[in-house]
Amino acid sequence: MDLVKILIDAGRTAVGVPAAAYALSSIGLNLQFGYTGLLNFGHVASMLVGAYGMAITVDSGGPLWLGVIVGIVAALILGLILGVPTLRLRADYLAIVTIAAGEILRLTVRSSWAAPLTKGIFGIQQFADPFFDVNPIPVGLYGIGRFRFDERTMWVLLLGWGLVALATLFMWKLTRSPWGRAIRAIRDDEDAALSLGKNVFGYKLQSLMVGGAIGALAGMFLAIDQQNVNPDAYIPLLTFYAFTIVILGGPGTLFGPIIGSIIFWFLFEFLDGFMTAAVLEGWFGDVLDSTDIGPIRFALFGIGLMWLMIYRPQGLFGRREEMLIGEQ
Amino acid sequence: MNSDAHPLARIAPEPGVSKPDPILVLDSVLRAFGGLRAVDVNHLEIQRGTITSLIGPNGAGKTTLFNVLTGFDRPEAGKWELNGGPLVGIPSFRVARKGMVRTFQLTKSLARLTVLENVLVAAKDQVGETFFGALFGRWRHIEEANEERAMRELKRFGLEHMVDEYAGSLSGGQRKLLEMARALMVEPEVVMLDEPMAGVNPALTQSLLSHIMALRDDGKTVVFIEHDMDVVQEISDWVVVMSQGAVIAEGPPAHIASNPEVIDAYLGRDHGEVP
Numbered sequence: 035m036d037l038v039k040i041l042i043d044a045g046r047t048a049v050g051v052p053a054a055a056y057a058l059s060s061i062g063l064n065l066q067f068g069y070t071g072l073l074n075f076g077h078v079a080s081m082l083v084g085a086y087g088m089a090i091t092v093d094s095g096g097p098l099w100l101g102v103i104v105g106i107v108a109a110l111i112l113g114l115i116l117g118v119p120t121l122r123l124r125a126d127y128l129a130i131v132t133i134a135a136g137e138i139l140r141l142t143v144r145s146s147w148a149a150p151l152t153k154g155i156f157g158i159q160q161f162a163d164p165f166f167d168v169n170p171i172p173v174g175l176y177g178i179g180r181f182r183f184d185e186r187t188m189w190v191l192l193l194g195w196g197l198v199a200l201a202t203l204f205m206w207k208l209t210r211s212p213w214g215r216a217i218r219a220i221r222d223d224e225d226a227a228l229s230l231g232k233n234v235f236g237y238k239l240q241s242l243m244v245g246g247a248i249g250a251l252a253g254m255f256l257a258i259d260q261q262n263v264n265p266d267a268y269i270p271l272l273t274f275y276a277f278t279i280v281i282l283g284g285p286g287t288l289f290g291p292i293i294g295s296i297i298f299w300f301l302f303e304f305l306d307g308f309m310t311a312a313v314l315e316g317w318f319g320d321v322l323d324s325t326d327i328g329p330i331r332f333a334l335f336g337i338g339l340m341w342l343m344i345y346r347p348q349g350l351f352g353r354r355e356e357m358l359i360g361e362q
Numbered sequence: 363m364n365s366d367a368h369p370l371a372r373i374a375p376e377p378g379v380s381k382p383d384p385i386l387v388l389d390s391v392l393r394a395f396g397g398l399r400a401v402d403v404n405h406l407e408i409q410r411g412t413i414t415s416l417i418g419p420n421g422a423g424k425t426t427l428f429n430v431l432t433g434f435d436r437p438e439a440g441k442w443e444l445n446g447g448p449l450v451g452i453p454s455f456r457v458a459r460k461g462m463v464r465t466f467q468l469t470k471s472l473a474r475l476t477v478l479e480n481v482l483v484a485a486k487d488q489v490g491e492t493f494f495g496a497l498f499g500r501w502r503h504i505e506e507a508n509e510e511r512a513m514r515e516l517k518r519f520g521l522e523h524m525v526d527e528y529a530g531s532l533s534g535g536q537r538k539l540l541e542m543a544r545a546l547m548v549e550p551e552v553v554m555l556d557e558p559m560a561g562v563n564p565a566l567t568q569s570l571l572s573h574i575m576a577l578r579d580d581g582k583t584v585v586f587i588e589h590d591m592d593v594v595q596e597i598s599d600w601v602v603v604m605s606q607g608a609v610i611a612e613g614p615p616a617h618i619a620s621n622p623e624v625i626d627a628y629l630g631r632d633h634g635e636v637p
């Protein structure tokens with residue numbers, strides 16, 4: 035087995051498009067879950083409305099920049115629609131409603147009656163040409179050895195990590211402000227925040243909407259890279275990737291989503307490469323074949339997540355005392 | 363204090379009696395849980411600038427009354443006014459902004475905020491607390507002024523040496539103190555304290571009492587729930603006694619201590635002070 039090759043491939047994924055996309059998506063979820071304590075189990079829905087908002091706008095003849103604005107506005111409206119009826123209720127209502135909303139949206143864009151707009155199960159393609167047309171990076175391969183990206187990927191990565199940097203700067207400004215302190219207070223004890231005159235509902239709604247808009251940017255970014263939106267991509271699993279990343283990096287920390295995403299995608303790709311090679315070399319005899327790798331990888335992630343929740347609930351890099359005191 | 367000069371000196375000690383300058387007035391407030399009338403208060407007035415103790419056996423409805431008055435619970439019926447303005451149906455956070463702030467029987471500290479942040483978050487009129495204010499507003503000079511005031515409150519309660527600790531790492535008594543400091547940061551007119559002494563180190567209770575008296579001297583109105591009759595005797599200007607949801611007696615502390623109905627409510631059913 036070529037361990038070096040497996041490690042390099044994993045490293046490439048860890049700084050690649052999925053890592054950037056999920057870092058961005060998780061920054062949005064971190065605002066909602068890590069800082070405000072909102073259990074949004076339908077984060078994928080904001081990625082979907084962002085991507086579709088953009089793709090449909092361009093597909094109907096609009097410019098790409100307008101598509102981006104439409105995608106963001108769509109996510110803000112989605113947050114409003116989901117938040118207004120649920121955020122006054124107990125925390126679990128939001129969880130139930132958001133997980134359902136994600137599925138409803140996916141099935142809706144997939145349905146034949148929405149097809150005139152969404153192109154149903156075929157999805158929409160080739161809407162991001164204006165972005166690739168202005169790629170200033172000369173044709174070529176960048177990097178060393180196997181660790182290389184072509185000019186197209188470099189351009190996409192510049193956009194992706196650029197967005198991550200901007201979103202982090204935005205979160206830095208926001209979470210270090212009195213507004214950020216107020217949402218953390220709400221996360222710790224809603225009643226206490228109310229008793230001090232904080233409009234808890236208003237803060238939660240803002241957090242849900244803004245976090246959703248960041249999620250929408252992530253959805254658009256992935257769609258641009260693939261030049262494709264397709265309903266079957268927006269499954270609940272995407273939300274749980276984001277949750278894993280937020281928890282891995284440490285909920286309510288500024289750089290947690292970035293670190294979490296890099297580690298997540300490194301492990302994800304490494305396990306895949308490692309197990310594929312191991313199966314090929316017959317380590318598992320007849321017990322496992324290559325079709326088992328996917329499910330086993332998820333099982334291992336599940337176990338890892340459980341381990342983390344039990345022994346390091348603050349994430350790999352969060353401050354332990356901060357989590358322990360939360361339990362009293 | 364000189365009881366003759368006291369505005370409540372000539373007030374008849376009977377349930378529902380009118381006061382010369384009430385800041386809080388309740389009428390026919392009913393809160394029932396199923397068949398249980400947890401709060402059933404006909405008429406009650408709280409005199410401005412006094413310490414009014416709310417006493418009564420466990421389950422008398424004191425906490426529920428606090429919840430109703432501060433918008434944390436909706437009653438079946440009734441109305442109540444703060445400074446002449448109706449409070450019925452006003453959400454809890456607006457009640458706080460109108461100047462009536464409560465603490466909780468089971469302390470609610472913001473565990474993952476530092477002690478200083480716990481107090482700072484309570485400050486009013488911080489533009490940085492709005493979303494756009496946080497991004498574009500000039501909130502730092504307000505923050506500095508708030509920090510100064512927060513440090514004063516923390517000093518008052520002897521917490522100034524722990525400003526950077528997480529509130530969750532404080533002892534139960536320290537959390538009670540922090541909760542009071544935090545409530546005062548809202549600059550309330552009326553402070554409603556639900557058993558502020560419970561769990562506080564006995565060495566601290568005396569200084570806590572003097573803090574509460576200092577609040578009155580600052581012109582604030584204090585309503586506080588307490589079980590310890592000695593404490594009540596020591597600091598109250600007026601005592602309101604609840605039993606089974608209703609106000610069964612009110613009057614100056616000396617009068618209440620000898621009131622047979624009160625003794626009956628406590629001793630007849632509950633065999634003394636139950637924490």
Ligand SMILES: Nc1ncnc2c1ncn2[C@@H]1O[C@H](COP(=O)(O)OP(=O)(O)O)[C@@H](O)[C@H]1O
Binds near residue numbers: 400419
């Ligand atoms: N949420 C609730 N649901 C049902 N019963 C309640 C609820 N809150 C309080 N009660 C009941 O109302 C009565 C008054 O309670 P409470 O106001 O906590 O009393 P106190 O603070 O005077 O000890 C008690 O009998 C209590 O069991």
Ligand SMILES: [Mg+2]
Binds near residue numbers: 424425426467
């Ligand atoms: Mg009580």
